[in-house]
Amino acid sequence: MTGVPASAAGGSQAGAAGKASAMGSSKARSAKGVGPKAGGPKAGGPAAGGVDTGAEGGAKSPRGGKIAAAAVNQASVWNIANLLTMLRLLLVPAFVALMLADGGYDPAWRSVAWAAFAIAMITDLFDGHLARTYNLVTDFGKIADPIADKAIMGAALICLSALGDLPWWVTAVILGRELGITLLRFLVIRYGVIPASRGGKLKTLTQGVAVGMYILALTGWLATLRWWVMAAAVVLTVLTGLDYVRQAIVLRRQGIAERKAALEETEA
Structure with missing residues (x-):
């Protein structure tokens, strides 16, 4: 009778028992959250020298997808919007040179400066x-754009006041308001952003028209008209400035209240 040696049978039984024990231990580890799925790197993952194909069916992780999307959507600094901002910055010294050319009172040079x-x-x-x-917003544009706006307007106002065409108090009111609101925006940015209002846009347009009319060597009724336009610009400058202060106070109060409520909820 040909049989299986006792030692072989015993070894086979022991191997089967070992496999069963290993399988049970593996299930136990999986049930407790221990093992490759819970904490350790997956086989073939980055830590094991392979390619990370994601959790299910090669899907990318949400965090990795967001980082990749942000990298793709990041606009180049050399885009048309930023180039226009750079052009405006370069126009500031050119404008000052044209404005003060030939003593600052030559109508021809003043016309070129107005252009x-x-x-x-x-x-x-x-x-x-x-x-x-066109989604061309960049960090450079966020910083350079307001600087360019203040620079060209400030240069024009200072030149006009230096030449005696515009009272210094008008320049002080307009520039003081612009610098003050810019500083106020930075102070409350931790609570939120103060949006540009329609009054602020109207103020900017009125200021541009008024300053432009003062740059030109106007006489007669046009000279009288520009005085009224500048008066309207000063009034809008003050009113919109006060409105921004009000918005900043409200925004700060809301931000403090929300933080306090969130803290109380956390402690509870």
Whole structure:
């Protein structure tokens, strides 16, 4: 009778028992959340020298997808919106040179200076619109755009006051408001962003028209008209400035209340 040696039979039984024990131990580890699925790297993952294909069917992780999307959507600094902003910055010294050429009172040079100022104001209308429409918003644009706006307007006001065409108190009110609101925005940015209002846009347009009219060597009824336009610009400057202060106070109060409520909820 041909049989199986006792030692072989015993070894086979022991092997079967070992496999059963290993399978049971593996199930136990999986049930407790211990093992490759819970904490350790997957086979073939980055830690094991392979390619990470994701959790299910090669799907990418949400975090990795967001990082990749952000990298793809990041607009280049050298886009049309930023180029217009750079052009406006370059126009500032050119405008000052034209404005003060030949003593600052030559009508021809003042007309050329007005053309430079008009180009700067027109690019201000387009660069922000292009950046938002075509997703060209960059960190450089966020910083350079408001600087360019304040620079060209400030240069024009200071030149006009230095030449005696515009009272210094008007320049002080307009520039003080612009710098003050910019500082206020930074102070409350932790609570939120103060959006640009229609009054603020109207103020900017009125300021541009008024300053442009003062740059030109106007006489007669046009000279009288520009005084009224500048008066309207000063009034809008003050009123919109006060409105921004009100918005900042409300935004700060809401932010403090929300943080307090969130803290109380956490402690509870």
